[in-house]
Amino acid sequence: MAKGLRGRSAILCTSSPEETIQLGQFIGEILKPGSVIGLCGELGTGKTHLIKGLAMGLGVDHRYYVTSPSFTIINEYPGRIPLNHIDLYRLEEMDQTEELGYEEYFYGDGVTAIEWAEKILPFLPEDRLMVEIAHLGENRRKFRIRGFGRPYWDIARKIDRWKAD
Numbered sequence: 001m002a003k004g005l006r007g008r009s010a011i012l013c014t015s016s017p018e019e020t021i022q023l024g025q026f027i028g029e030i031l032k033p034g035s036v037i038g039l040c041g042e043l044g045t046g047k048t049h050l051i052k053g054l055a056m057g058l059g060v061d062h063r064y065y066v067t068s069p070s071f072t073i074i075n076e077y078p079g080r081i082p083l084n085h086i087d088l089y090r091l092e093e094m095d096q097t098e099e100l101g102y103e104e105y106f107y108g109d110g111v112t113a114i115e116w117a118e119k120i121l122p123f124l125p126e127d128r129l130m131v132e133i134a135h136l137g138e139n140r141r142k143f144r145i146r147g148f149g150r151p152y153w154d155i156a157r158k159i160d161r162w163k164a165d
């Protein structure tokens with residue numbers, strides 16, 4: 001890792017869907033209102049599971065069942081901090097994004113989590129948390145979590161210490 005990046009990224013593995021939800025919950029507990037978190041990773045790597053945990057950490061009522069929105073692209077959940085869940089799987093062309101008005105979410109008071117964030121990379125705020133998930137085995141997943149912008153370095157550093165304290 002480049003010297004200047006030390007402390008701004010975390011690499012973690014989970015061994016079950018439940019553990020990924022726990023990681024998401026931990027992240028949800030330390031995120032501030034207005035945070036943006038982009039998730040990248042192939043089909044079925046666990047993006048939605050991480051966001052389920054995020055919802056728990058943000059205090060979204062457990063009666064809301066967080067799923068990948070199949071017909072809508074954005075789901076909004078009320079909580080201690082509201083969660084906006086954007087799933088871009090079906091997004092084909094990047095210029096559709098302007099019509100969707102994402103800025104309203106990115107610069108609002110909720111936390112916005114975006115699945116397939118790589119599809120709108122140039123439209124994302126510079127300051128954000130990026131999560132790349134890789135499939136290591138049937139139940140093992142690797143998470144590379146990077147903070148962009150000073151407030152997110154702090155978040156990445158805390159995530160790096162997950163289970164270490």
Ligand SMILES: Nc1ncnc2c1ncn2[C@@H]1O[C@H](COP(=O)(O)OP(=O)(O)OP(=O)(O)O)[C@@H](O)[C@H]1O
Nearest residue numbers: 014015016017020043044045046047048049139141
């Ligand atoms: N360690 C793990 N973390 C998360 N999910 C896991 C893990 N091990 C196995 N799984 C399984 O992988 C799948 C992850 O599904 P999930 O919907 O969260 O993925 P996704 O990345 O959102 O997929 P999609 O690209 O279709 O939206 C689930 O079937 C889950 O049970």
Ligand SMILES: [Mg+2]
Nearest residue numbers: 047048068115
């Ligand atoms: Mg999903």
